[in-house]
Amino acid sequence: MGCFSSKTTKYTPGYEEPTVLASETSFTVSEVEALYELFKKLSSSIIDDGLIHKEELQFALFRNRNTKNLFADRIFDLFDVKRNGVIEFGEFVRSLSIFHPDAPLSDKIDFAFRLYDLRQTGYIEREELKEMVVALLHESDLILSEDYIELIVDKTYTDADTKGDGRIDQEEWKEFVWKNPSLIKNMTLPYLKDITLAFPSFVLKSEVEDSEM
Amino acid sequence: MAGIKEDQWFKRRYTPVNPVEDKEATCIDDESLTIHESASSEKDADSSTLINAFELIGMSSSLDLSGFFEKEDVSERRMRFTSHHSPKELMERIEDIVTQMGFVVQKRNGKLKVVELHKDRNSPVNLSVAAEVFEISPSLYLVEVRKSCGDAKLYRQLCEKLSHDLGVPRSQKLLNTEFLV
Numbered sequence: 001m002g003c004f005s006s007k008t009t010k011y012t013p014g015y016e017e018p019t020v021l022a023s024e025t026s027f028t029v030s031e032v033e034a035l036y037e038l039f040k041k042l043s044s045s046i047i048d049d050g051l052i053h054k055e056e057l058q059f060a061l062f063r064n065r066n067t068k069n070l071f072a073d074r075i076f077d078l079f080d081v082k083r084n085g086v087i088e089f090g091e092f093v094r095s096l097s098i099f100h101p102d103a104p105l106s107d108k109i110d111f112a113f114r115l116y117d118l119r120q121t122g123y124i125e126r127e128e129l130k131e132m133v134v135a136l137l138h139e140s141d142l143i144l145s146e147d148y149i150e151l152i153v154d155k156t157y158t159d160a161d162t163k164g165d166g167r168i169d170q171e172e173w174k175e176f177v178w179k180n181p182s183l184i185k186n187m188t189l190p191y192l193k194d195i196t197l198a199f200p201s202f203v204l205k206s207e208v209e210d211s212e213m
Numbered sequence: 214m215a216g217i218k219e220d221q222w223f224k225r226r227y228t229p230v231n232p233v234e235d236k237e238a239t240c241i242d243d244e245s246l247t248i249h250e251s252a253s254s255e256k257d258a259d260s261s262t263l264i265n266a267f268e269l270i271g272m273s274s275s276l277d278l279s280g281f282f283e284k285e286d287v288s289e290r291r292m293r294f295t296s297h298h299s300p301k302e303l304m305e306r307i308e309d310i311v312t313q314m315g316f317v318v319q320k321r322n323g324k325l326k327v328v329e330l331h332k333d334r335n336s337p338v339n340l341s342v343a344a345e346v347f348e349i350s351p352s353l354y355l356v357e358v359r360k361s362c363g364d365a366k367l368y369r370q371l372c373e374k375l376s377h378d379l380g381v382p383r384s385q386k387l388l389n390t391e392f393l394v
Contacts, residue, residue, distance in 0.1 A: 038281060038282070042281065060280055060281050061274070061275055061277075061278070061280040061281075061287075062274070062275070062280070062286075062287075063280075063286045069275045070275075071270075071273045071275035071276050072275040075275065075276065075278070096278075099278060115276070116267070116270070129266055129267075129270075132266075132270045133266050133269060133270060135270075135273075136269055136270050136272065136273050139273060139274065139275070140272070140273075140293060142295065142349075142355075144349070148350065151263060152263050152264060152266050152269070152349075153266050155263050155265075155266075156263075156265050156266035156267060157266075159265075160267075176267075180265060180267075180268070182268060182271075183265070183267045183268060183271060184271075185271060186271045186272075186273075186276045186277060189278055189279060189282075191279060191282045195282075
């Protein structure tokens with residue numbers, strides 16, 4: 001056989017072909033391949049099993065595996081489409097695609113709604129909004145009086161709940177975002193437009209596979 | 214050689230290496246964000262409004278997935294502090310401070326962009342930073358200073374100076390809660 005070890009390309013569990021993912025998302029095939037490099041990095045940071053666990057997501061966002069955070073939990077839950085407690089490569093790409101600058105606005109608006117619908121009731125309740133404001137203040141080390149927090153939540157809620165039924169539904173959310181487009185600013189990652197530049201290690205990958213020939 | 218390059222097999226695997234002149238120069242400028250910004254800043258200009266709760270929430274670092282792509286921790290490239298100065302005063306004073314430090318300032322869509330011109334003409338951009346002001350209440354504002362690329366140490370120095378000169382002193386922060394109604 002020979003003295004060199006033949007390395008079989010082992011893909012991570014839940015791997016999907018780049019061509020398939022490219023056809024169903026805003027990414028090109030090369031971009032999906034570059035994302036695979038990113039995925040491998042993120043999914044092996046704590047538990048090297050080719051899957052992104054919650055701690056690994058926390059680590060990627062905060063450089064601290066133990067930082068528990070309301071928003072990170074929501075992000076994790078939304079990326080974990082199959083709800084099996086881990087993020088696979090396919091799920092990763094499809095979810096990230098929504099953050100692509102070219103992704104449809106309606107997808108971003110929808111994702112944001114589901115993100116903020118903490119208890120997944122199909123509505124953003126007032127308590128949920130307040131909970132998120134409190135979480136943000138805590139996370140940013142900002143102190144505001146209870147009364148003031150109520151004031152902010154009240155005003156926003158009144159503006160958004162146009163039907164006046166005490167909860168924000170998807171339709172009201174859509175209207176609200178149209179009036180305030182900056183609300184979904186965090187749903188776009190400019191990085192995704194040039195991801196192949198961000199991951200030149202993709203070039204190295206080609207060289208590795210060539211040596212198998 | 215040309216024949217090999219044409220071959221399908223080669224095309225599939227080959228990625229021409231892009232020689233990037235200066236890594237620092239490939240700054241991903243959040244141009245896509247400025248378009249959204251103008252709509253809301255126009256609205257805020259005429260009335261003294263409370264910050265939208267969703268806008269506040271949207272500022273969470275954990276909803277900022279750029280952490281996946283950045284080598285630096287978010288604290289190395291984004292800083293926020295609160296201030297009692299009005300947005301107009303803040304922008305003017307930030308401009309003064311950074312100009313004194315030798316930076317060049319560009320103003321666009323209510324945001325201030327800071328660029329340091331390096332003495333060596335070959336690498337003109339050494340630090341690129343954007344500053345933005347958000348109203349939390351008529352007497353309390355949030356200033357966000359984001360680095361899009363450049364020297365980390367320089368950025369930290371700039372942030373320290375800005376928050377020291379313009380921010381709410383730590384001791385006062387706790388007292389202020391009673392007045393923020």
